[in-house]
Amino acid sequence: MTRARTDIEQVERANTAFYEALERGDFDAVTDLWLDPADLVDGTGSGGPSSLTTALSRLPVDLEDDEDSGTTGAAEAVGPTADDSDDGADDFGDDGFGDETEGAAAISCVHPGWPVLTGRGEVLRSYALIMANTEYIQFFLTDVRVSVAADTALVTCTENILSGGPAPRDGDELGPLVGQLVVATNVFRRTCDGWKLWSHHASPVLAESGDDEDDETPS
Amino acid sequence: MTRARTDIEQVERANTAFYEALERGDFDAVTDLWLDPADLVDGTGSGGPSSLTTALSRLPVDLEDDEDSGTTGAAEAVGPTADDSDDGADDFGDDGFGDETEGAAAISCVHPGWPVLTGRGEVLRSYALIMANTEYIQFFLTDVRVSVAADTALVTCTENILSGGPAPRDGDELGPLVGQLVVATNVFRRTCDGWKLWSHHASPVLAESGDDEDDETPS
Numbered sequence: 081m082t083r084a085r086t087d088i089e090q091v092e093r094a095n096t097a098f099y100e101a102l103e104r105g106d107f108d109a110v111t112d113l114w115l116d117p118a119d120l121v122d123g124t125g126s127g128g129p130s131s132l133t134t135a136l137s138r139l140p141v142d143l144e145d146d147e148d149s150g151t152t153g154a155a156e157a158v159g160p161t162a163d164d165s166d167d168g169a170d171d172f173g174d175d176g177f178g179d180e181t182e183g184a185a186a187i188s189c190v191h192p193g194w195p196v197l198t199g200r201g202e203v204l205r206s207y208a209l210i211m212a213n214t215e216y217i218q219f220f221l222t223d224v225r226v227s228v229a230a231d232t233a234l235v236t237c238t239e240n241i242l243s244g245g246p247a248p249r250d251g252d253e254l255g256p257l258v259g260q261l262v263v264a265t266n267v268f269r270r271t272c273d274g275w276k277l278w279s280h281h282a283s284p285v286l287a288e289s290g291d292d293e294d295d296e297t298p299s
Numbered sequence: 300m301t302r303a304r305t306d307i308e309q310v311e312r313a314n315t316a317f318y319e320a321l322e323r324g325d326f327d328a329v330t331d332l333w334l335d336p337a338d339l340v341d342g343t344g345s346g347g348p349s350s351l352t353t354a355l356s357r358l359p360v361d362l363e364d365d366e367d368s369g370t371t372g373a374a375e376a377v378g379p380t381a382d383d384s385d386d387g388a389d390d391f392g393d394d395g396f397g398d399e400t401e402g403a404a405a406i407s408c409v410h411p412g413w414p415v416l417t418g419r420g421e422v423l424r425s426y427a428l429i430m431a432n433t434e435y436i437q438f439f440l441t442d443v444r445v446s447v448a449a450d451t452a453l454v455t456c457t458e459n460i461l462s463g464g465p466a467p468r469d470g471d472e473l474g475p476l477v478g479q480l481v482v483a484t485n486v487f488r489r490t491c492d493g494w495k496l497w498s499h500h501a502s503p504v505l506a507e508s509g510d511d512e513d514d515e516t517p518s
Contacts, residue, residue, distance in 0.1 A: 088354045186446040188455045188484065193505030196455045196482045198444060225417060226354045227405040227497075229488055232451040234498050236407045236415045263415045265407065265500040267486055269448055278446075279453050281484040283502030286412030 088226045091233040091268055094275040095226075098266070099219040099239070105211050111204055115187050115278045119271035190281040192262050215254050217243040231270040232278075238263050239282065261285045307445045310452040310487055313494040314445075317485070318438040318458070324430050330423055334406050334497045338490035409500040411481050434473050436462040450489040451497075457482050458501065480504045 094113065101109035189203040190196050191210070197203050220240040227234045239262040245255035267279040313332065320328035408422040409415050410429070416422050439459040446453045458481040464474035486498040 085354075092354075186448075186453075188444070188446075188453065190455075190482055190484060190500075190502060193503065194482075195457070195504050196442065196444075196484075198455065223415065225407070225415075227407075229405075229451070229497070231449060232486075232488075234405075234407065234486060236409075236417065236498075238414070263409055263413075265409060265415075265484065265486075265498055267451075267453060267484075267498075269451075278448070279455075279484055279486075281409075281500040281502065283409060283500065284412065284505075285414050286503075 084228065087228045087233065087270075091226050091228060091235060091275050092224065094268055094277075095224070095235045095237070095266055096221070098277060098280075099221060102207075103218055105214070105217075107204075107208060107211060110207050113277055114200060114203060115269055115271065115276040116200070117186055119269075119273055119276060187277070188279050188281075190283070192260070192282050192284045213245055215244050215246050216257070217241065233268040233270075233275060235266040235268065236264065237266070238285075303447065306447045306452065306489075310445050310447060310454060310494050311443065313487055313496075314443065314454045314456070314485055315440070317496060317499075318440060321426075321430075322437055324433070324436075326423075326427060326430060329426050332496055333419060333422060334488055334490065334495040335419070336405055338488075338492055338495060406496070407498045407500075409502070411479070411501050411503045432464055434463050434465050435476070436460065452487040452489075452494060454485040454487065455483065456485070457504075 098110070098113050101113060187200060187203055188196055188198045189206065191206060194206075197206050218241070220242075222238045222240060224235065224237040239260075241260040241262055242257055243260070244257045247253045247255055262282050262284055264280060264282040266277060266281075268275040269278045317329070317332050320332060406419060406422055407415055407417045408425065410425060413425075416425050437460070439461075441457045441459060443454065443456040458479075460479040460481055461476055462479070463476045466472045466474055481501050481503055483499060483501040485496060485500075487494040488497045
């Protein structure tokens, strides 16, 4: 089995494990599958800076004001850097983004229809909230595509979700079951503890794409 | 300036250039900013297999059938592979996913409310379609966060969009202007030609997140 094939299977397994943990309501397993920056600082083995660096622009970006960014950015990207000996580990928390603990802010999550959540605190709190309000959830994954480049993997999939909330009046029965058609992009990083989620972005499929050749026509 | 700081600035510039190209309706610039697998096969310099490998599961994933994937996947991920000398370049097109040209399928894009589009053909066709139906579009980016790990960068941002379609009856005026609140997760790869988009996932912000401490409350 080739290394590439092995990577793809491992990523697919990590992706499946994530949805299984959500189905079981297993908060610890969900927590464990999200990237912890400490995993990267420990070194993941395949070259380049292994730590995550994060920056936040708090002000709106002025798209007018940097006229040469369209073409010269590419050339600059391969130019020498002023301090190649810097492995980036001490850049955690730049921009007042907190200490190494808060550097976990580097992970991000978007639930369908939600704004961006950033950092392990916000992300994991959102899962605790969702689990507390979900009695039953099942994911039928289709169109799972895995793309691997070195230590990063991108997974896109369609989440056909069937879920039910708590009973409306403290009864014993489930709330009404709801079906949802959602698409997700999941980004994984290879760590010494396996592939971990760096980003999850899920969104509702609301309309036909307008592309006749697209066979993923939403219901 | 540290290498990490330089990376973040270059990624932010590539992200800005992408939205500027959309604002100008500059299809060539948009095309140029999307990753071409050839960029990776040429080698990006910092270790690990530099080619993209992609696989597609055409059948639904059975979440029940792999009981041990929750915990053992992590251990397996660092185990030795059967063929470490394989750089993965010859795995393009596995699973009948086409030749190296079609291997561009590794890029993916989700427009707000759309299903997943995969590959340069589908992705770029969607931009041509959107541009043909958009007379005017402006992005006010806020909450831009950049996270870099080796040769991959993750950008999350809020796209405050103001757009107008063609005039309804072949008139000279713009169609009605529409405001949209959208959040995006953009994944970039470092190539010898600068940072390129590997994935763009944008979704509408539909509701309050339910998190009182979240200051990104949608309008």
